[in-house]
Amino acid sequence: MQVVFPNLVTLKVHGCNNSRFLFSFSVAKSFILLKHLKISICELLQEIVSSTRECNEENMDDMFPKLNTLKLKALPNLARFGTGNYVEFPVLKELEIDDCVKLVEFIGNKVATSSEDTRNSKEIEQRILEEEENLDVKSETVVQYILFDKKVGFPSLERLSIQGARELKAIWHVQLARDSFRRLKQVDVQECKNLVSLFPPSVIGRLNALETLKIWGCGSLEVIFELPGRSNVKEIHADTSFPHDQLKHFDCQNLDSINIYGCHSLKQIFPASVARGLQYLTRLDVDKCDAIEEIVGEEEEKEGLETIPPRFVFSKLTSVELKNLPQLTSFYPKTHASQWPLLEKLEVVRCDKVGILAAEFSFSQKNREMNHLMSQPPFFSMNEGSFVNLEDLELTCSEIWNGPPPANPLVFDKLKSITFHGSCAPFSKQASVIFLQRLQNLEKIGMDNCSLEAIFVNQGISIGEKKHDDAVRGGGLPRVRILSLQRMDELMHLGNDNSQSLLFPNLETIEVSWCMRLKSLESYAIFFRNLTTLTIYACDGLKYLTSYSMAKSLVQLTTLEVNYCDGIVVIVSSNGDDDACTARNEIAFSHLQHLKLTRLPSLQDFCSGNCTLKFPSFMTLQVEHCPIKLKISPEGVLMTEIDHQFQQNRVDYDSDDEEEGDVETAEKNPEILSEGPAS
Template identity: 60%
Template sequence: MKRLNALETLKTWECKSLEVVCEEIVVTEKEQEVVETTPPLFVFPKITSVQLCNLPQLTGCINASQLLSLKRLEVRGCDKVGIFAAEFSHFGKKYEMEPLMTSQKPLFLTDKDSFLDLERLSLFGMEIWDGPPPADQLVFSKLKSICFYGNCAPFSKQASVLFLQSLQNLEEIAMRQNSYERISGCTTREEIHVGAIGSGTLPSVRSLTLRWMDQLKDLENDNSQSLLLPNLETLELWFCSRLKSIESSAITFRNLTTLRVWHCDGFEYITSYSVAKSLVQLKTLEVASCQSVVVIVASNVGDDDADDAPGNEIVFSHLQHLGLLNLPRLQGVSSENCTVKFPSSVTLSVYSCPIKLKISPNGVLLRVIEDQSSSM
């Protein structure tokens, strides 16, 4: 293994029988005995990128302290592993109490020297953490981005939420290809862990991306008393076919600067008037290939909201780019009882839509009525 000390990238793919990635054999000076360490150890001090993909027999546990330079880690298709990581001390106590099934064992065991440089993490179908958050604040201290693939519910269990809260530099969360009905990770047949979301705000997270979540119905929080993402700046929704609007009790929109909605056929409108009023910092708005979208800003349907009276106005004073692409049912930007204004400098891109739009000199977005007589 010493000959691999300069290795910087490790990619392990499609090894159907692989159970352990690397074991260290230690020879004691006195007894000259060969002792297999537990857990197995990596011995790659310069490695910066690891991919463990489609290893159905992989069990772990891996000592994370041997990956001091690791910056990027991807784990997917490791079906026997149900938990990404836990601390040595917590796992040891748990194991002493009763033997654990393979799915209950973490893939990585951590201590004070673990994952000090890790910046990007991608997980497929496993819980991110087991036990209390890391005792040492330097562990995972540089982690900025986490992508959860498959039925991985980062907000459904107390241990996961508390772990995410401990990541002071976490900026981006992405969820992809899962079957949950809410971003908390619960279906109507599941119960969320009591208190898991109660005070589980993630103030450092600036970006949330949801892709290929066919069962997602809304962006609500199971505990409506708590904002999960109070400082979100970027929200991207892709291929969420059952989602109907961006309305959410988990997110506050006052800091949102970028909103992208692509291939979400359940949307008839992107936001209600009341939510649109809070988008005061919005700079980029893109809506594309949403087959049912009629307007971007709709009336507060069913609400007796005085702010929704005819003649009301929304001013997106910071908007720099508005893109509308392939919206076959689009009739306008807003309902008839609302006027939407933009800066005159905004970049307007409208393609493959049944209407044409222009910005008037005073910033009002207007529908262009074509002169039918000119074509006769």
């Protein structure tokens, strides 16, 4: 054989739109040193290596002996890499297949072909048409359109990425080359619309090296890990000979990260036997999967044996994010125990059927019966050693904990931040407040997209009843330093105007953003004298920021920022109280170091009335795109004057609105804000 390219190491082919195949068999055999091959945007390409009479089983297995990476991208008519009885890529480590919408098999069966290219092309086209017509025709063991089978070998493959292969129903056949896929570290599957099953039993036993699994936008996917005899997938894999015992101790010892998004036919993530093998998993993310009901599927019960509730131990898991899962009800559908000793971050957000986050579980018969009788079982059923390192919690459910306090005082002991989403109203129930009071290290409480008109709504809540322990009798939430409110479309005021209950006695930071109907920040539940940072963003309903009395209480304030609030007229308002400044006609922000006002088109003055405002002369003052200018005199007195250039700047800004669409909304997003300060 003549060697055509004996020294070629890297080959990139781009935009060859007139070829139906790329290499003849003899040319492909000549790439004895080729390490990197990338083929992209070749519209008519149907095969990489031409199917000709010279292609036979005796000389196919040593093709591309040094190939390390293979990337196929935007090849809309590619049906296969080539045809043959067996092709092995002995050192291939990385395989990327992106936007090859008609790819149906990597190595096709040998067909009788002509040596003439025109004849070869017609036969390839005819075969593709026949495959499309027989999409649903299945044999006893395999359905059409499975990418890898025993005709191709990947003994060294570490990274596999498949995107946009819309015709595929499965990636792996039940019969594979003996040493293939045993070194896989990363699997990335995206936008494979017809994919029904990911890992068949023949592959599950080969995943000991797998570290990262990512599945996005596979709307027909029903099963990720398919066990023999337990699959609901319709005839994709009919092989029942695979020994189930091989999966009893499934150990994916290197699996570190699982990320699943937009798989709307998926009802569970793992079978129980697979979940037990995830001893080294550190991160689990599941988002926007409309049909998921549980994370771990129910284990098959054995007849005649007493059922012992399963235990799941995730000894290395540090982060779990479960978001936008409308059918999710439980981690495991029946009584179980779980341990999460290293978990630091937990999100269960917009999972509307999850009502109670967690409860303590005991293997005693009495407690098992109590758990069974619960009207709404908790999402997590935990035993000792769980959540002892949890620091960041985000949730939508109405209750965090069910039942008496945890027997282990370390449960939730390190929790520093809680963010409530959706329908949560954490300050409307006595039990919720008591639970929050027990969190010795809680520093931040956030509320995001909660449908509330007021945060503090139940005047009957008592803080520190005698029957509670000393931590509760201390009153309120004294350790909380930060309160963050975001995207609360219904919020009009903080509430609790008439109560003497002080919920936040030591609050230092308040952050409010995208609360468009908010009218006032004042509340008797908050002690403002310790506040050091106040940041307001995109709250168009505010006409003023503080009243005189509230402004006087901000004695420790060091940072004040008000940005993109279209309705705000003044920062400090007399609010109709003419006597507010009678005793001392002065308000001093003596500790203020940074004042920033940005995009306040209705701002007329910093303060209404005739009150004098005093600031430190060394503070940073930043006013951008506002109708007024602010200056501080050497004596520290704030002075206001009209910005005569603002009107012209406003005209220019409105012109940009007309040209670019809804620029006002876009510019409120700091990620796309590019305009500099006004001159």
